[in-house]
Amino acid sequence: MTQSLLLCLIAERRIAFPAVKxxxxxxIERITPIPRTAPHIAGITALRSQALTVIDxxxxxxxxxxxxxxxxxxxxxxxxxxxxxxxxxxxxxxTAALGEPERVPGGFGEAWxxxxxxxxxxxxGPALLIAIEQLIAGHRAGSLSESLPVxx
Amino acid sequence: MxxxxxxxxxxxxxxLEASGEEIVAWEADPSDKARLDTIFRFVHTVKGNCxxxxxxxxxxxxxxxxxxxxxxxxGRREPDRVLVSAVLAIMDRIGQMNDAIEAGEDYPAGGxxxxxxALQPDAGGAGxxxxxxxxxxxxxxxxxxxxxxxAVQRSIRLPVDLLDEVMKGVSxxxxxxxxxxxxxxxxxxxxxxxxxFERLSAILxxxxxxxxxxxxxxxxxxxxxxxxxxxDLAHELGKEVVVEFEGGDVELDREMVEMVRDPLTHIIRxxxxxxxxxxxxxxxxxxxxxxxxxxxxxxxxxxxxLAISDDGRGIDIDRLEAKALAAGVYTRAxxxxxxxxxKRLLIFEPGLSTADSVSSVSGRGVGxxxxxxxIEKVGGSIDVFSQPGEGTTFYLQLPLTLSIMPALTVxxxxxxxxxxxxxxEEIVFARSRDVELARAGERQLLTFRNRRVxxxxxxxxxxxxxxxxVEWPETTLVLIRLxxxxxxxxxxxxxxxxxDVVVKPIPPAIMETGIYAGTTLLDDGRPMMLLDVPNIAxxxxxxxxxxARPESAVEEESTAPxxxxxxxxxxxxxxRRRRAVRLDxxxxxxxxxxxxxxxxGARAQVVIDDRLFAxxxxxxxxxxxxxxxxxxxxxxxxxxxLIVAEVLDAREVDExxxxxxxxxxxxxVALLEGRPVPVVDAHRLFAEHGNPASAEPAPAxxxxxx
Numbered sequence: 135m136t137q138s139l140l141l142c143l144i145a146e147r148r149i150a151f152p153a154v155k156x157x158x159x160x161x162i163e164r165i166t167p168i169p170r171t172a173p174h175i176a177g178i179t180a181l182r183s184q185a186l187t188v189i190d191x192x193x194x195x196x197x198x199x200x201x202x203x204x205x206x207x208x209x210x211x212x213x214x215x216x217x218x219x220x221x222x223x224x225x226x227x228x229t230a231a232l233g234e235p236e237r238v239p240g241g242f243g244e245a246w247x248x249x250x251x252x253x254x255x256x257x258x259g260p261a262l263l264i265a266i267e268q269l270i271a272g273h274r275a276g277s278l279s280e281s282l283p284v285x286x
Numbered sequence: 287m288x289x290x291x292x293x294x295x296x297x298x299x300x301x302l303e304a305s306g307e308e309i310v311a312w313e314a315d316p317s318d319k320a321r322l323d324t325i326f327r328f329v330h331t332v333k334g335n336c337x338x339x340x341x342x343x344x345x346x347x348x349x350x351x352x353x354x355x356x357x358x359x360x361g362r363r364e365p366d367r368v369l370v371s372a373v374l375a376i377m378d379r380i381g382q383m384n385d386a387i388e389a390g391e392d393y394p395a396g397g398x399x400x401x402x403x404a405l406q407p408d409a410g411g412a413g414x415x416x417x418x419x420x421x422x423x424x425x426x427x428x429x430x431x432x433x434x435x436x437a438v439q440r441s442i443r444l445p446v447d448l449l450d451e452v453m454k455g456v457s458x459x460x461x462x463x464x465x466x467x468x469x470x471x472x473x474x475x476x477x478x479x480x481x482x483f484e485r486l487s488a489i490l491x492x493x494x495x496x497x498x499x500x501x502x503x504x505x506x507x508x509x510x511x512x513x514x515x516x517x518d519l520a521h522e523l524g525k526e527v528v529v530e531f532e533g534g535d536v537e538l539d540r541e542m543v544e545m546v547r548d549p550l551t552h553i554i555r556x557x558x559x560x561x562x563x564x565x566x567x568x569x570x571x572x573x574x575x576x577x578x579x580x581x582x583x584x585x586x587x588x589x590x591x592l593a594i595s596d597d598g599r600g601i602d603i604d605r606l607e608a609k610a611l612a613a614g615v616y617t618r619a620x621x622x623x624x625x626x627x628x629k630r631l632l633i634f635e636p637g638l639s640t641a642d643s644v645s646s647v648s649g650r651g652v653g654x655x656x657x658x659x660x661i662e663k664v665g666g667s668i669d670v671f672s673q674p675g676e677g678t679t680f681y682l683q684l685p686l687t688l689s690i691m692p693a694l695t696v697x698x699x700x701x702x703x704x705x706x707x708x709x710x711e712e713i714v715f716a717r718s719r720d721v722e723l724a725r726a727g728e729r730q731l732l733t734f735r736n737r738r739v740x741x742x743x744x745x746x747x748x749x750x751x752x753x754x755x756v757e758w759p760e761t762t763l764v765l766i767r768l769x770x771x772x773x774x775x776x777x778x779x780x781x782x783x784x785x786d787v788v789v790k791p792i793p794p795a796i797m798e799t800g801i802y803a804g805t806t807l808l809d810d811g812r813p814m815m816l817l818d819v820p821n822i823a824x825x826x827x828x829x830x831x832x833x834a835r836p837e838s839a840v841e842e843e844s845t846a847p848x849x850x851x852x853x854x855x856x857x858x859x860x861x862r863r864r865r866a867v868r869l870d871x872x873x874x875x876x877x878x879x880x881x882x883x884x885x886x887g888a889r890a891q892v893v894i895d896d897r898l899f900a901x902x903x904x905x906x907x908x909x910x911x912x913x914x915x916x917x918x919x920x921x922x923x924x925x926x927x928l929i930v931a932e933v934l935d936a937r938e939v940d941e942x943x944x945x946x947x948x949x950x951x952x953x954x955v956a957l958l959e960g961r962p963v964p965v966v967d968a969h970r971l972f973a974e975h976g977n978p979a980s981a982e983p984a985p986a987x988x989x990x991x992x
Contacts, residue, residue, distance in 0.1 A: 166701065166813045169748035170799040178796075178805060178813040182462050185805045185813045187793050216793035270795070 136231045139254065140209060141261055142222035145197045145245070150231075150254055150261040151220070157210040159225045162188065162203050174272035176203050179219060181210060186219040189269055195245045196274035211266050220269055229256045235263045248273055294335050295388045296443065301328045302381050306514040309374060313517070316365035325373065326355040332380060343398055344383055350402040351376045363407060372404040446540070449501055456490075456497045457788045463490055465811045498686075503543050505583050505592075506534040508550065515551065516579060519558045526565055526576035527558055533583035538590055539686055545664045546592075546684065549657040553594050553680050554579065556654070561598030561678050571675065573597065590686060595679035601672040606632045630670050634658040665691055667708060683708075692960060693787045693806070693816065696764060696778040698744040704787055704806055704816040705776075711767040712940060713781055713955055716759050719970075720953060723758050730758055732775050739765065742826045743777040744817075747801060766819060774828045784960050789816055800825060851938040854956065854965060855917065857930040860907030866956060867917065867928065867966045869936055876916040876927065880909060883929075890975075892916065892927050899927040900975035907931075924972040939965070 138153035160181060165188055167177040174194035178185050188208065193199045200206075200223070208219035235252030242250050242262060249268040253260050305328045312321035329351040336345035351373050357363040379401060386393040463486070470476070470483060509531050520527040538546075562568075562577030569575055582593045603626070610616045610632050621629070636655040661668045666684040685691065685708075693704040694713075714721055714734060722733040730741040741763060743756040761777035768774075787806040792815075796802055803818035853869035882893045883901060890901040894916065901916075909929070916927040939956035953967035 164812060166815075168796060168799075168802070168815060170750050170801060171796055175795055178815075180465075180807055180811050180813050182458075182465065184458070185790055185792075185807065187796060214793075216791070218793070270793075272795075 136233065138228050139231050139256060139261065139263070140228050141226040141256065141258070142207075142209065143224040143226075144191045144222050144264075145195065146223070147246075148259065148261040149222075149250075149264050150256070151209055151211070151264055151266060153228045155211050155266055157212060157217075159207060159209055160219060162206050162208055162219065162221070165203055172272055173199075174269075176221060181217070181219070184217055186210060186217045188219045188221060189272065190221050191269050192221070192223075194269045194272035194274065195249055197245060213267060213270055218270055220266070226258075229258065231263075232256055245274065291339065291387070294339065295384055298332055298335070298380065298384045301331065302377060302384070303510055305377070307510055309370065309377070310513040310517045312365075313367065313370040316367070316370060319359075322355065322358055322365065325377075326352065326359060328377070329355065329373075329380075341383075341387070343393070344380060347376050347379060347383075347398060347401065350405055354405040369405065369407075372401070375401050375404065453497050453501060456494050459490060460494060461788065461807050461811075463487060464807070468811055498539075499537075501539050501541070502537040503540040504534060505536045505538060505543070508538075508543050508547060509534050509581060512550075512554065512581070516554060516558065519555060520562075523558060524564055525558060525562055527562055528576045528578050530578060530580045532581065533585075536583040536585050536590060538684065542664060542684060542686070545660065546666075546682065549660050549668075549682075550592075550594070552654070552657050557594065557596040557598065557678065561596040561600070563599055571599075585686075590684045592682040592684065593679055594682070595677055597677040600674040600676055600678055601630055601633060601670070602674075603629050606630075610635065630672055633670060634668070665706065665708060691787055691789050691816075692784065694764070694784055695782040695808075695814065696744065696762075696776075697780040697782060698748060698778050700779075702782065702808065702812070702814050703744070703778075704785075704814055705764065705766075706803075706816070706819060707784065707960075709766045709768065709819045711765040711773060714763045714765060714775070716761045716763055716777070718953075719950070719967075721763075728752070730756075730777075732763060734765075737773075739773050739775050740828065741775040741777055742822075742828065745777075745779075747776075747822055747826065766823070768820060768823055768828075772823075772828065774823060774826075776822075784962075787814075787816070851940055854937055854939050856934040856937050856958070856963065857917065858932045858934065859903060860909070860929065860931050862907070862931060864934070864961075864963050865966055866937070866939065866958075866963050867919065867968055871919045871921060871968045873918045873920045873925070875933055876918055877913050878916060880912065880914060883909065883914060892929075894918065894927065899925060901927050901929060902971050902975050903929040919968055919971070921968065921972055926971060926975045928966070928971070939963070 139150035140153045140156050140159070141148060141150050143149070158181075162179055165177040165179045168175060174190050176188040176190040176193075176199075179188050180186070186208075188203060190199050190203065203221050206221050206223075207225045208221045209225065210217060210219050212218075232255040235254050237252055241247055242253070246262055249264050251263040251265050254263045305325055308321050308324045312318055312325060315321075329348045333345055333348035333352055336342075336348065354363070354369060355373065358365045358369070363369075379398070383393045466483070467487070470479065512531075513529050516527050516529050557579055558577075562579070563571065563573075565575035568577065578597045580593075580595045582595075584591050607621050607629060610621065611618060615635050616624075616632075634654045634657075636653060658668050661682060661684070664684065666682060668683075669681045670678065671681065672678040692707040694707055694710055695702050695704055697703075714732070716723060716732075720734060724731045724733055724738070730743075732739045732741050741758070743752075743758075743761070745754055745756055746752045756777060758777065761779065762781050763775040763777050764781065765773060765775050785808075789804040789806050792802055792805050796805075800821050801818055802815045803821075804816040806814050806816055808814050854866040855869050855872050856864065856866050859865050876894050878892060878894060883904070884891050884893075885901070885904060890904055892899050892901045899918070910931060915930050915933055917930060917933070918925065918927050937958060939958060949964070950970060951967060952964040953969070954965045955962045956965050957963070
C-alpha cells in the first residue's frame with residue numbers, strides 16, 4: 135500500500151512528510167520567540183486562534199538555522215495533542231509514493247539517520263520520508279548550538 | 287434498557303443527594319411531617335423502581351425502610367433518633383449499591399438483615415412502643431400508591447466532555463473574532479462589513495456568556511451534601527454542630543465545584559475535629575453547646591470568595607510553633623521573627639497537625655498543605671484568620687472558571703509576557719521616591735516601606751543567566767507574593783495591561799524550560815507566554831533566600847484580617863480621571879464658592895472658613911462652574927486643599943500598593959476591581975504646597991510617615 139506524501143525541501147534535501155499527518159501548509163507571518171527553549175524551537179505562532187509551536191527543522195536535524203523564520207513555509211502537524219509548525223525551506227506538492235520506504239546501503243548521512251524512516255520513490259524522484267516526532271524532539275539540535283547565533 | 291438503567295441510577299443518586307439535607311432536618315425534629323414525607327417518597331420510589339429491574343436486595347431494603355416510615359406516617363409509631371440512624375444507614379447502603387450497579391459490579395453480599403433489624407422499634411432498646419405494627423406494610427399499600435413524585439424535568443443530561451468541547455469551540459471563536467477584528471481595523475473602515483461584524487461580535491459575546499453559564503453550578507450543589515457530612519462527623523466525635531449557609535445561589539464553574547469539594551471536606555473535618563469543642567467544654571466557656579459552622583459565599587468580579595468559619599477554640603499558635611520546631615520545619619529564631627499571620631499560616635505547612643492523637647476523622651495524612659496546594663492548582667488562594675477561644679475562619683478565593691485567567695501583561699526586551707494576577711501584590715516603579723535600591727553582594731534589593739525585598743530581573747530569568755546588565759532604576763518592579771507569603775520583586779521593562787486571558791496548554795518541549803505555564807493569544811493575534819511564577823521563584827532560589835535571610839519586615843497589621851488594606855478616598859480629578867488619596871489624610875470635605883479660589887501664576891490658594899489654604903489639583907483641568915468640592919488634607923503638620931470634580935467613595939485598597947513611578951504626582955497605583963487607580967502622593971503635595979497648621983516651621987519631608 136502506498137501513501138500520499140507532502141514533498142518539501144529541508145537543508146537543500148528533498149524530504150517527504152506523510153500527507154495524512156499534515157493539516158496544512160502555512161506561511162509564518164509572525165513569530166514570538168520563546169527564551170530558554172531548546173534551540174530547535176523557533177517560537178510560537180498563531181494559526182487562526184490556535185498557537186503553534188514552530189520547529190526549526192534545520193536545527194532539529196543538526197544544520198545551521200537559516201535565520202528569522204518570518205515568511206518561511208511550514209507544515210502544520212498535530213502530535214500528542216499539541217500542534218506544531220515544522221519549518222521547511224520550500225514546500226512542493228502532495229504526491230503519491232511509488233513504493234515503500236527503503237533503507238539504502240551506506241545510510242543517509244549523520245544528520246538524517248535518526249529522523250529518516252527511509253527513502254521513498256516518487257514521480258519526481260527519491261525523497262527521504264521523515265519521522266515527524268523526531269523533528270519535534272530535535273535530538274540533534276544541540277550538536278550545533280555552540281556555533282548558533284543567539285537569537286534574542 | 288441500558289438507558290432505563292442509567293436513568294434509574296441517576297435518579298436514585300439525585301434523590302439521595304436531595305434528601306441528605308432533609309434527613310438531617312428531620313433528625314433535628316423527628317415530628318416534622320413534611321421531612322418525613324420527603325424521605326418516605328424517596329424509599330418508596332426506589333422500591334417502586336426496583337420492580338422494573340431485578341434488584342431484590344435494593345427492593346428489600348427500601349421496602350423495610352418504607353414500612354417503618356409508613357408506620358410513622360400513620361401515627362402508629364413515634365420516630366426517634368434510633369429510627370433516623372437506621373433509615374440513614376439504609377439510605378447509605380442504597381447509595382453504595384447504586385454506585386455498584388452503575389459500575390456494573392456486584393455489591394458484596396450480606397449485612398442487609400442487620401440493617402433491616404435495626405429498623406425495628408425495639409432495636410435501639412429505647413423508645414419501643416407498640417410491637418403489633420410489624421405486619422409488612424400490607425395495610426399501607428393502599429394509602430401509598432405508587433405515585434411518581436418527580437416532576438417532568440425541563441432539563442437534559444449532557445456529558446461534560448461535550449460541554450467542554452463547546453466551551454473550547456466558543457473560546458476559539460472569540461479568538462478568531464479578535465483576529466478578524468484586527469484585520470478589519472487594518473483594512474480601514476468598511477461600512478458594509480463593519481455593521482454585520484459588530485452584530486456578530488455581540489452575538490458571540492452572548493453565546494460565550496451562555497456557554498459559560500452552561501458550565502455553572504449553584505454552590506447549593508456543593509452545600510447540599512454538607513449538612514449530612516457535618517452531622518456524621520459531629521456524631522462520630524461526640525460534638526454538636528449547627529450548619530449555616532449563605533450565598534448558595536452563587537454560581538461557580540462546575541469543574542471548579544468538583545475541585546473544591548475535597549479541600550472543603552477537609553476544612554470541615556478540621557473545624558469539627560480541632561476547632562469546635564465538645565458540648566461540656568463549650569458550656570464552661572460560656573458558649574452555646576452546639577458549635578456553629580458557617581459557609582458564606584460571595585461573588586466579587588470574576589472571583590468567588592468562600593469563607594468557612596467556626597466558633598470553636600481557634601488555632602493554637604503555641605502548639606503550631608512547637609510542632610513546627612519538633613518537625614524541624616523552622617528554627618526557634620525563625621519562629622520568633624514571624625508575625626501572627628505568618629504563624630497562623632504554619633497550619634498550611636506539610637507535616638504539621640495540632641492534633642496529638644490521630645483520630646479517624648482528621649490526621650489521615652492529608653494535611654492542610656494538600657488543601658492549599660489543591661486550591662492553588664486551580665488558581666485560587668487560601669487564607670486563615672483565627673481568634674483564640676472565638677473561632678477560626680478560612681477564606682478561599684476562587685476564580686470563576688478554570689480556562690480564563692486574569693493576568694497582567696508585562697514587557698521584557700520588547701516582548702510581552704503574562705503574569706497571573708493572583709500573585710501580584712503591587713507594582714512599583716524603581717524610580718519612585720518611596721523606593722530605594724540597594725545591593726547585597728550580587729543580589730539586588732529593593733527597600734520599600736521598610737522592607738527589604740530581593741529582586742530578580744525577568745530579563746535574567748529569560749536569558750537563563752545573570753550576565754546581562756540590568757539598569758535597575760529604569761525597571762518597573764512587580765511585587766509578587768507567593769502562596770507561602772514570601773515576597774520578591776520581578777523587574778520588567780514595562781507593565782502594560784490587565785487582561786482576562788484564555789490559557790492554552792503548551793507542549794512538553796516548552797514546558798521543560800520550567801518558566802512557562804501556558805500560552806495565550808493577545809487581541810491582535812500575537813501569541814504570548816504565561817509565566818510560571820512559583821517555578822521561577824523556586825528556580826531563582828527565592829524561597830530559600832527568603833527563609834534564610836534575617837527578617838527585616840516591620841511588625842505591623844498583624845491583627846488585620848485577610849489582607850492588609852488601607853482605606854482611601856476615591857475621587858475624580860478636574861480632568862475626570864479616577865484617583866485616590868489615603869483616607870487618613872482627609873480631614874473633611876469642603877464645598878466653596880468659586881470666588882473663594884484665587885489663582886495667580888504659581889500661587890493658588892483658597893479661603894475656607896476664613897482661613898487660607900494652599901490649593902492643589904487645579905492644574906488637572908478647568909475649574910468647575912459653580913461650587914467647588916475640596917478635600918482638605920492634613921498630615922498632622924501641614925494642611926492643604928485638593929480640588930476635585932467629584933468625591934466618589936471611601937474604599938479599601940491593598941496596603942502595599944506600588945509606588946507611582948515616573949509620574950511623581952503619585953505615591954502608587956492601587957487596584958480596584960482590576961482597574962488601576964493612581965493614589966496621590968500627598969507628602970509631595972505637602973512638601974510643595976503645604977502650609978503649617980500650627981506655628982511650627984514647614985516640616986521636612988518624611989519619606990515613610992505612613
